[in-house]
Amino acid sequence: MASIRFNNIDKRFGKTQVIHNVSFEIEDGEFVVLVGPSGCGKSTLLRMLAGLEEINGGEIAIDGKVINDLDSKDRDIAMVFQSYALYPHMTVRENMAFSLKLRKADAALTNQRVGDAARILNMEPLLERYPRELSGGQRQRVAMGRAIVRDPKVFLFDEPLSNLDAKLRVAMRAEIKTLHQRLKTTTVYVTHDQIEAMTMADRIVVMRDGHIEQIGTPLQLFDRPVNQFVAQFIGSPSMNLIEGRLTRSKGGNFVDALGTRWPVGVVGSVEDGQRVVYGIRPTDMRIGEGKTGIQGQVVVVEPTGSETEIVMDIGGQNLVAVHPGRTGAMPNLTVGISVDASSGHVFDHATGVRLN
């Protein structure tokens, strides 16, 4: 278990700067997810922590000790790769024991550690098999077992579930989370999938173009995204964003957009009539009959069984609402939408920064 500190981290590939002055801390035992679109620098940051990439500026410290000049093997970390990176010519047992063999650990300790890891991951029947004889999920477990055997201070995961099918991904997500709850090892997990981030993380670091956009718990990011990018990246389906103008009146604050008024709560230093972007999550839009509320015409209805996604045309723009359970809505039907002022998000039109 260990705390990690990133201090003013810079990274360049040739003349291109890919990480810009990134700083944040991870507490002992925390499960932190680095999430962002492809090319945002999350994997590069992880690889710098692992010792697979050079750090061009700043320092990384584990438990207060700066590790910039330490070899990977001296950082007491273990990594699970997206491609599993198992040694094809070694059995599962040999894969898991490799690091201990390199350290010349005695056979008893090696057998004990490998056996313990195999038990934790339900892999005991697979120990004498070769990676080519295993399924994707089994290989991923072997990769995790290889990391567990090392008993490191920090686990690093680099998009470990990307190569798995959707159903297996859900199952493995739960396994990884359960493992973390059991072992309580500090974990840094990289993914481009915001659902993985939301379901697994103690805290999420949202990155874009080598910068940190926001750090917070999943619900903090969901409820109060600091800018448009985070607002649209976190949450599925994405937040609806509408361009409009802020109107201050005695009855409250509104955003005039799409020919209608969207209520918002207290908004900071924004002038009456200023151009803003209004955001509303699909789950915060209540759908009723077409007689009252904001009028919308149903375009597409997508029932998923437990809820229904409805795409509506409101004032010429398609917005998505999520209705719990089943609904009688059909295409071309006019529905009435109501939203709470407290559910509305207001962003600056020019910068995308949150205003409320």
Place this chain on the structure above:
Amino acid sequence: MRRSQYVDGARWVLVLVSLLLVMFPFYWMLNTSLKPASEIFLSPPTFISSNWSLDAYVTVLTERPFARYFLNSLVVTLGTTVLSVTLAAFAAYGFTRFFPRGATPFVVFLLFTKMLPETLLIIPYFQLMASVGLLNSYLALILAYSSFALPFSVWMLIGFFRSIPRDIDEAAKIDGASYLQTFFLVILPLARPGLVAVTLFTFLIAWNSYLWALVLTTDASMHVLSVGVANMVGEYSVQWNELMAAAVIAAVPVMLLFSFLEKHLVNAITSGAVKG
């Protein structure tokens, strides 16, 4: 149904005819080596003889220094194979892991040297070996053969090493392996088909080479099998059964090697890739 039976039958005939054409010279070589001299030019020729014996082999091994030639060939070939495969493996590892952009230009440069006809290099090589006092030595032949085997070996191994994912190196690094440990414990085992192919190729070049042994070794005790066999073609007469016996002795090690390593060679040719 009937049509495919005819097609199958035609295929079998084609295969058998091809096999016959390829195998016949070897069969005839063996047949001739076992016959007495008086039967060699009989007409019609005997395909199976009741006079088959190992007399020619005994003569070759006792009256001529073929055992010595065999030993020389073995030392030179094994030396060349070990040196070439080792250097090629290190070169391929170095270029694919630490200097990937340099791999292609280096290989092109190496393969360029293969465009030079070997006869062009006789005098320079002779002078080079003579100037360092290596004439009539195993080392001269080992170095010369290695210089011819290395370009192809490096080229082939670079292809194989490139197909081994870099993730595996990184996993080994995180597990605590040094670069050399990664090379010996992880990369080499995965490149086995390529190493086998390169070993066989190098072995063949060294075992069969005649010109360089002729040029760089003048002392009869340093002759290799290829020179020894060629020397049996006399100015006025040839003992064909003894010559064929010598040729069989020269061919057997290569056949044995191929039979042991054949499946790896097929693997190398057909797959040439490793999935991590």
